[in-house]
Amino acid sequence: xxxxxxxxxxxxxxxxxxxxxxxxxxxxxxxxxxxxxxxxxxxxxxxxxxxxxxxxxxxxxxxxxxxxxxxxxxxxxxxxxxxxxxxxxxxxxxxxxxxxxxxxxxxxxxxxxxxxxxxxxxxxxxxxxxxxxxxxxxxxxxxxxxxxxxxxxxxxxxxxxxxxxxxxxxxxxxxxxxxxxxxxxxxxxxxxxxxxxxxxxxxxxxxxxxxxxxxxxxxxxxxxxxxxxxxxxxxxxxxxxxxxxxxxxxxxxxxxxxxxxxxxxxx
Numbered sequence: 024x025x026x027x028x029x030x031x032x033x034x035x036x037x038x039x040x041x042x043x044x045x046x047x048x049x050x051x052x053x054x055x056x057x058x059x060x061x062x063x064x065x066x067x068x069x070x071x072x073x074x075x076x077x078x079x080x081x082x083x084x085x086x087x088x089x090x091x092x093x094x095x096x097x098x099x100x101x102x103x104x105x106x107x108x109x110x111x112x113x114x115x116x117x118x119x120x121x122x123x124x125x126x127x128x129x130x131x132x133x134x135x136x137x138x139x140x141x142x143x144x145x146x147x148x149x150x151x152x153x154x155x156x157x158x159x160x161x162x163x164x165x166x167x168x169x170x171x172x173x174x175x176x177x178x179x180x181x182x183x184x185x186x187x188x189x190x191x192x193x194x195x196x197x198x199x200x201x202x203x204x205x206x207x208x209x210x211x212x213x214x215x216x217x218x219x220x221x222x223x224x225x226x227x228x229x230x231x232x233x234x235x236x237x238x239x240x241x242x243x244x245x246x247x248x249x250x251x252x253x254x255x256x257x258x259x260x261x262x263x264x265x266x267x268x269x270x271x272x273x274x275x276x277x278x279x280x281x282x283x284x285x286x287x288x289x290x
Contacts, residue, residue: 024163027060028190028219029259030238031108032251033067034227035196038075038082044093051097054257061162062101062259066108067225068171068194069120074229076111076118076149083113087121087134095129102127104161107168107194107223109137117151122168122194124159133159137170138179144196146172158186164264171195174208174222177215184216185277189243189267193222199253202235214245217270217277219262226254243267 031050036042047066071090072082084090090110098105109122120137136153140146156179157168167188173179174193183191191212197205205224213220219242226236238251240260249258271277 024264025060026162026164026190026262026264027058027062027259028221028240028262029054029062029064029257030221030223030240030249030251031064031066031257032223032226032236032238033070033255035067035070035073035225035229037073037229038078040071040082043071043073047093048097050255050257051101054259057102060261061104063104063106063161063192063221064108065106065192065194065221065223067223068109068196069111070108070194070225071110074144074196076145079111079113079118079149083111083118085113087112087123087131091123091125091131094123094125095131098125098127099129106159106161106166106192106221107135107170109135109170109194118149119153120146120150120170122157122170122192124157124168133157133168135168135170137173139172139176141172156183156186158183158188161190164190166190166192168192168194171197174212175204177212180212180216184218188216188218189264190219190221190262191216193220195222195224197224197235197237199233199235202237205235205237206239209239209241210245210247213241213243215276217243217274218267219243219264221262224251226251243270
């Protein structure tokens with residue numbers, strides 16, 4: 024089984040939903056070339072409004088419906104999946120950082136509310152954290168979504184692999200100041216979980232924070248298949264899912280675990 028995976032590494036206009044929607048639509052028109060393979064595209068974290076969390080009451084998308092409809096239209100037009108790209112959404116009177124999975128028929132088939140909230144970006148002041156993983160079937164490929172800060176929690180991403188995920192999609196607004204962590208952590212997560220990782224980071228500057236770009240598509244041995252620069256760009260790679268089963272059968276990490284001695288509470 025093979026799929027075509029891509030990232031749209033974009034700048035984000037703070038609080039300007041119209042401008043950000045237009046930018047996504049413009050880039051889709053430039054890069055979404057027809058393919059015989061199932062194609063999946065990842066957008067950055069909170070691509071719709073950026074980290075304008077203090078304006079959540081004004082800007083939050085109710086249950087992410089507007090964004091899902093917008094991406095659904097693009098998915099139908101170009102015959103692609105979207106797996107990630109999160110938005111600032113309101114849900115049951117509170118606010119969440121929500122990644123969305125849209126199929127080529129334009130349907131919202133899964134979503135993920137960011138579990139680990141980063142205090143450095145004041146997420147804990149404005150948002151509530153999710154309480155469950157996001158696993159879904161992408162044309163027969165077991166897949167999952169997480170968001171940015173989540174990649175620092177190896178035990179969280181390991182649960183995805185243990186539940187069968189072969190491709191992990193990551194949306195992020197990762198700052199330039201810690202760009203080396205971004206690359207190191209993603210490679211570690213790919214290697215230890217023997218999975219493909221498709222990670223889209225934003226670029227550009229908001230107020231006094233520069234964002235690194237450097238989006239990555241990694242193979243299940245941690246090899247770099249695509250690495251973005253520091254500006255807006257797109258990158259696509261063909262993923263051969265047989266590589267996942269090959270490495271998992273060769274280096275039997277999951278069979279060699281000894282979970283009974285790890286303890287049930289890592290505190």
